[in-house]
Amino acid sequence: MQYIFKGLYSKQIYFVLSLAFLIYGCNSKDRSEQTSEQAAPKLVKSPEFNADSAFNFVKKQVEFGPRVPNSAPHKVCGDYLISTLKKYGWQVIEQPFKDTTFDGTILNARNIIGSFNPAAAKRILLTAHWDSRPFSDQDSLVKNKPVIAANDGASGVGILLEVARTLSLQASKPDIGVDIIFFDAEDWGTTEQTTEMLHSGFCLGSQYWAANKHIPNYTAYFGINLDMVGAKGATFLKEGNSVQMAEDVVREVWATASRIGYNNYFIDERGGAITDDHVPVNQIARIPMIDIIHTKNNLTHTFFDQWHTTDDTMEHIDPKTLKAVGQTLIQVLYQEAEGVAL
Ligand code: AHN
Ligand code: ZN
Numbered sequence: 001m002q003y004i005f006k007g008l009y010s011k012q013i014y015f016v017l018s019l020a021f022l023i024y025g026c027n028s029k030d031r032s033e034q035t036s037e038q039a040a041p042k043l044v045k046s047p048e049f050n051a052d053s054a055f056n057f058v059k060k061q062v063e064f065g066p067r068v069p070n071s072a073p074h075k076v077c078g079d080y081l082i083s084t085l086k087k088y089g090w091q092v093i094e095q096p097f098k099d100t101t102f103d104g105t106i107l108n109a110r111n112i113i114g115s116f117n118p119a120a121a122k123r124i125l126l127t128a129h130w131d132s133r134p135f136s137d138q139d140s141l142v143k144n145k146p147v148i149a150a151n152d153g154a155s156g157v158g159i160l161l162e163v164a165r166t167l168s169l170q171a172s173k174p175d176i177g178v179d180i181i182f183f184d185a186e187d188w189g190t191t192e193q194t195t196e197m198l199h200s201g202f203c204l205g206s207q208y209w210a211a212n213k214h215i216p217n218y219t220a221y222f223g224i225n226l227d228m229v230g231a232k233g234a235t236f237l238k239e240g241n242s243v244q245m246a247e248d249v250v251r252e253v254w255a256t257a258s259r260i261g262y263n264n265y266f267i268d269e270r271g272g273a274i275t276d277d278h279v280p281v282n283q284i285a286r287i288p289m290i291d292i293i294h295t296k297n298n299l300t301h302t303f304f305d306q307w308h309t310t311d312d313t314m315e316h317i318d319p320k321t322l323k324a325v326g327q328t329l330i331q332v333l334y335q336e337a338e339g340v341a342l
Pocket of ligand 2: 187
């Protein structure tokens with residue numbers, strides 16, 4: 001009697017349980033379909049970007065003095081960039097070149113190229129200019145002194161050195177090739193933008209590299225240039241040339257920044273079109289490339305307040321801004337390595 005009852009009882013339990021599984025199964029299927037259709041993909045895990053270390057890389061460059069082409073600090077800083085990349089296990093190629101500026105100065109310049117995973121087929125190109133402007137023409141008082149260029153130069157380079165260090169620290173390397181180019185002679189351009197000269201004398205290093213790539217058939221999946229990426233409270237509007245030439249890359253970078261909490265820096269708004277090192281890379285080397293550059297939605301003051309003045313110093317550099325940009329780059333690299341772009 002007891003046995004029969006037990007049998008009957010367990011059959012009822014089986015019935016209830018299978019009904020529950022059936023309902024649960026249907027529900028969970030619905031839920032997974034909803035996830036793949038509506039929500040963003042799972043966030044790829046990426047290593048921490050160390051903003052204090054990046055800040056020290058910016059400071060180190062500034063301490064050499066203004067890195068004006070043909071000067072001693074320029075030579076010493078270039079050597080430092082090369083030895084630092086090598087120290088982190090990156091393969092380095094130096095690309096020396098001569099060029100003549102709008103004011104007739106003959107420059108002995110060099111682009112510095114570092115490669116991570118040099119054999120990988122899928123590659124991301126990251127760039128920043130490492131030279132300092134020879135005059136502070138936007139300064140209200142002292143216009144003939146070089147720019148110290150903490151933000152307009154050293155900030156982008158500092159972030160990329162920290163990216164290089166971060167990748168070198170990883171026990172298991174991300175499955176992607178990364179090339180860093182430090183472009184020289186970006187900032188020896190004219191004050192007036194009226195000249196016929198290509199890019200008004202700006203971007204000499206990137207023009208040279210785009211026409212003479214360090215590896216003749218070199219290409220990259222896409223590129224990102226950094227310029228003026230260290231000021232406190234920086235705003236990165238979607239730069240006009242980037243949107244026009246590489247809209248998908250803009251979308252991915254801004255979406256990634258927003259996803260990891262940096263939409264107060266990466267503003268979902270279109271900015272003006274800037275002539276910068278990404279333009280020759282797009283137009284001559286035919287690599288889709290964007291510019292992350294601090295601009296304001298204000299016609300009187302396009303760039304950060306100390307732009308091309310003697311006040312572009314470490315005082316205005318904020319590790320929080322370096323973190324927002326650096327962590328976004330690391331996240332983009334790891335997403336691309338996993339093949340899950342946002
Ligand atoms: C123009 O002013 C047209 N382009 C800015 C390029 C630049 C100067 N980037 C840094 N310094
Ligand atoms: Zn500049």
